[in-house]
Amino acid sequence: MVDPESGLSLTIARIVQRLxxxxxxxxxxxxxxxxxxxxxxKLESLKEDIKEFLKTSGWEKKLQNAVYSELNVFPSPCHPxxxxxxxxEPLAYMRKAQRPVNEQKELLNKWNEMGTDEPDLSLFRPVYxxxxxxxxxxxxxxxxxxxxxxxxxxxxxGLIQVPLKVKDIPELKEDFSELGLNIGQxxxxxxxxxxxxxxxxxxxxxxxxxxxEQDSAAAQQYVRQGCPTALRADLWALILNISxxxxxxxxxxxxxxxxxxxxxLVDSLIYKDVKLTASNDDYYFVFEDYxxxxxxxxxxxxxVLEHFSYSSATPPKSYIRGKLGIEEYxxxxxxxxxxxxxxxxxxxxxxxxxxxxxxxxxxxxxEMYVRFFFRLHSISSHPSGIVSLCLLFETLxxxxxxxxxxxxxxxxxxxxxxxxxxxxxxxxxxxxTDQLLLLWDRILGYNSLEILAVLAAAVFAxxxxxxxxxxxxxxxxxxxxxLSTLKVMPLLQIFxxxxxx
Amino acid sequence: xxxxxxxxxxxxxxxxxxxxxxxxxxALQLGGGADVARPxxxxxxxRFPRGGAADLQEIVFRNFYTAFLSVxxxxxxxxxxxxxxxxxxxxxxxxxxxxxxxxQDYFSLFRHQMxxxxxxxxxxxFILRQPSPVWVHFTIEELQIYPLNQKSPEKDFPSWLxxxxxxxxxxxxxxxxxxxxxxxxxxxxxxxxxEVIRARQAAARIGxxxxxxxxxxxxxxxx
Numbered sequence: 001m002v003d004p005e006s007g008l009s010l011t012i013a014r015i016v017q018r019l020x021x022x023x024x025x026x027x028x029x030x031x032x033x034x035x036x037x038x039x040x041x042k043l044e045s046l047k048e049d050i051k052e053f054l055k056t057s058g059w060e061k062k063l064q065n066a067v068y069s070e071l072n073v074f075p076s077p078c079h080p081x082x083x084x085x086x087x088x089e090p091l092a093y094m095r096k097a098q099r100p101v102n103e104q105k106e107l108l109n110k111w112n113e114m115g116t117d118e119p120d121l122s123l124f125r126p127v128y129x130x131x132x133x134x135x136x137x138x139x140x141x142x143x144x145x146x147x148x149x150x151x152x153x154x155x156x157x158g159l160i161q162v163p164l165k166v167k168d169i170p171e172l173k174e175d176f177s178e179l180g181l182n183i184g185q186x187x188x189x190x191x192x193x194x195x196x197x198x199x200x201x202x203x204x205x206x207x208x209x210x211x212x213e214q215d216s217a218a219a220q221q222y223v224r225q226g227c228p229t230a231l232r233a234d235l236w237a238l239i240l241n242i243s244x245x246x247x248x249x250x251x252x253x254x255x256x257x258x259x260x261x262x263x264x265l266v267d268s269l270i271y272k273d274v275k276l277t278a279s280n281d282d283y284y285f286v287f288e289d290y291x292x293x294x295x296x297x298x299x300x301x302x303x304v305l306e307h308f309s310y311s312s313a314t315p316p317k318s319y320i321r322g323k324l325g326i327e328e329y330x331x332x333x334x335x336x337x338x339x340x341x342x343x344x345x346x347x348x349x350x351x352x353x354x355x356x357x358x359x360x361x362x363x364x365x366x367e368m369y370v371r372f373f374f375r376l377h378s379i380s381s382h383p384s385g386i387v388s389l390c391l392l393f394e395t396l397x398x399x400x401x402x403x404x405x406x407x408x409x410x411x412x413x414x415x416x417x418x419x420x421x422x423x424x425x426x427x428x429x430x431x432x433t434d435q436l437l438l439l440w441d442r443i444l445g446y447n448s449l450e451i452l453a454v455l456a457a458a459v460f461a462x463x464x465x466x467x468x469x470x471x472x473x474x475x476x477x478x479x480x481x482x483l484s485t486l487k488v489m490p491l492l493q494i495f496x497x498x499x500x501x
Numbered sequence: 502x503x504x505x506x507x508x509x510x511x512x513x514x515x516x517x518x519x520x521x522x523x524x525x526x527x528a529l530q531l532g533g534g535a536d537v538a539r540p541x542x543x544x545x546x547x548r549f550p551r552g553g554a555a556d557l558q559e560i561v562f563r564n565f566y567t568a569f570l571s572v573x574x575x576x577x578x579x580x581x582x583x584x585x586x587x588x589x590x591x592x593x594x595x596x597x598x599x600x601x602x603x604x605q606d607y608f609s610l611f612r613h614q615m616x617x618x619x620x621x622x623x624x625x626x627f628i629l630r631q632p633s634p635v636w637v638h639f640t641i642e643e644l645q646i647y648p649l650n651q652k653s654p655e656k657d658f659p660s661w662l663x664x665x666x667x668x669x670x671x672x673x674x675x676x677x678x679x680x681x682x683x684x685x686x687x688x689x690x691x692x693x694x695x696e697v698i699r700a701r702q703a704a705a706r707i708g709x710x711x712x713x714x715x716x717x718x719x720x721x722x723x724x
Contacts, residue, residue, distance in 0.1 A: 013695070079561075081563075090606055144565075145637070146635050146636070154635050163600050
């Protein structure tokens with residue numbers, strides 16, 4: 001642990017370094033220079049007057065939002081003696097378990113052998129589907145942990161055998177206190193039977209006020225109770241600190257021109273993924289073109305490489321032929337370091353309902369990916385990482401529905417086998433879109449993905465009666481096949497706050 | 502496991518760890534049993550070479566599944582006698598000993614956290630406790646001890662530092678002003694860091710990258 005005083009200085013230094021030289025910095029400088037012409041700026045108290053001017057003109061707020069965004073995204077600085085890989089992932093055996101890199105190298109080999117101009121899509125097996133990934137997670141073991149052969153208190157009853165710390169319901173109740181029974185929620189208190197004067201009108205009014213104030217932190221607090229549909233696009237952009245400046249639009253156009261000029265082999269993976277998933281979905285097939293636009297640009301965007309400094313994964317590196325090992329000839333392949341897997345396009349599809357302008361849609365998706373979605377397909381010990389989410393789901397189910405858990409285990413239907421695909425996709429494609437967006441409101445509001453595990457457990461609790469009667473994995477899957485009629489917020493509220501334990 | 506002047510001294514400061522010889526962690530044994538029990542307590546003893554004494558500033562180590570740490574130091578007392586004194590009692594490294602939290606993290610122990618004076622120390626004893634039976638081994642690694650007062654900034658204070666606008670006083674100061682020594686060290690640290698930043702390049706991207714033909718798969722080799 002870092003000494004708290006030097007920890008604060010380190011954080012400040014890191015944030016200053018990141019913001020220095022950014023477009024916000026130059027805009028602030030320009031504004032300060034322009035303000036010199038104003039009559040209220042006096043030479044004797046120059047510094048104070050300029051600071052006052054920046055405060056009243058809203059520029060201080062923009063700076064606050066940028067600082068808040070940096071604090072949210074980057075983890076607190078590590079101990080000075082810790083090597084950089086320790087910040088990505090503190091546990092050594094998890095660092096070693098990053099299996100997808102090996103598979104990525106195999107894939108590079110395979111592609112080189114194929115050499116077809118017009119790729120036949122049937123030859124491209126998706127790099128991995130959630131099922132393969134689950135197999136990898138199931139086999140994660142800590143070599144220092146006593147996993148005896150005999151069943152004992154040391155063996156977890158579920159599929160995940162890694163002893164990570166997960167929260168229990170009292171801790172979750174405290175963390176998600178804004179979802180409590182006595183607090184208004186969109187998704188519950190805006191239904192047709194409830195008169196809007198009770199909650200909805202006031203909530204919309206507060207939301208409009210937050211938008212005029214342009215305060216990121218306030219917006220993040222606000223969306224914990226849900227976002228009104230009309231304000232959602234702007235509020236999410238405010239929380240993610242996306243302002244769609246001209247230089248951002250220009251950056252997007254550059255990426256688009258790269259797409260037109262050069263092909264990448266990951267493009268074939270993207271085409272296949274979109275055709276198999278989003279195009280077959282009743283809600284999202286209309287957005288097929290948007291999805292191509294966003295994903296093809298995403299794979300060429302090298303700014304995504306920055307998130308690898310706090311992600312446990314490492315982007316696959318390749319060298320120009322003949323220059324093996326020489327760093328100047330190294331490239332990351334694909335340029336953004338992320339190989340799309342089966343279902344990747346479903347991360348983008350719900351956002352198409354909110355944003356119609358491609359460059360803004362692209363930036364929102366990229367920011368959501370580097371803040372949240374990357375944790376769902378990389379192996380790490382982070383509390384929002386997929387391993388912790390799986391363990392949280394299994395622990396919640398065991399603790400609060402022990403009979404159901406035991407029954408499902410006995411019939412060979414481990415609950416995680418069914419819920420894993422929901423969590424990996426953040427429920428996209430499984431819930432109705434309006435419910436999904438309410439769920440993603442809370443992900444943004446709490447800056448954590450734990451709510452996905454809680455919802456998965458709540459769904460099992462909801463269908464517990466039917467599940468107790470099934471006798472096989474296939475039947476259990478059939479009971480839980482269709483989630484499109486579920487209402488997310490009542491389920492979460494009941495599971496967290498109204499279940500008698 | 503030796504603690505001889507290990508690698509990884511933080512860059513930018515001129516300090517080096519003290520050379521010392523540490524014996525490996527030995528578990529506490531209850532006498533008389535044929536079975537080797539796993540007692541959950543281990544001890545690491547550390548002595549300075551040639552019986553020297555040192556003033557301790559900071560102890561840095563990497564945890565490996567130790568839950569609680571106690572530290573005792575042997576000080577040269579008056580009239581040549583040596584006494585063992587506890588300077589840290591049951592410091593928690595893993596808040597939840599059955600789970601991974603804090604299990605492989607780096608830790609620093611500073612002299613101001615110690616219960617007693619740590620000057621003129623001749624030996625240090627680390628008492629490691631891990632009450633959870635699920636872990637096979639536990640110890641602490643990469644142990645380094647830094648002596649007192651090795652760094653001093655040589656440059657002057659820049660003038661703008663003395664014109665720092667005062668922050669609003671936080672409400673819970675209990676009517677006392679913060680210790681001026683502490684504030685000045687804090688400000689010194691921040692100044693050192695700002696100097697470092699100014700010298701270093703900004704981290705913000707220029708914002709342009711050309712994906713040219715170097716991504717053609719035929720040009721790339723695979724390893």
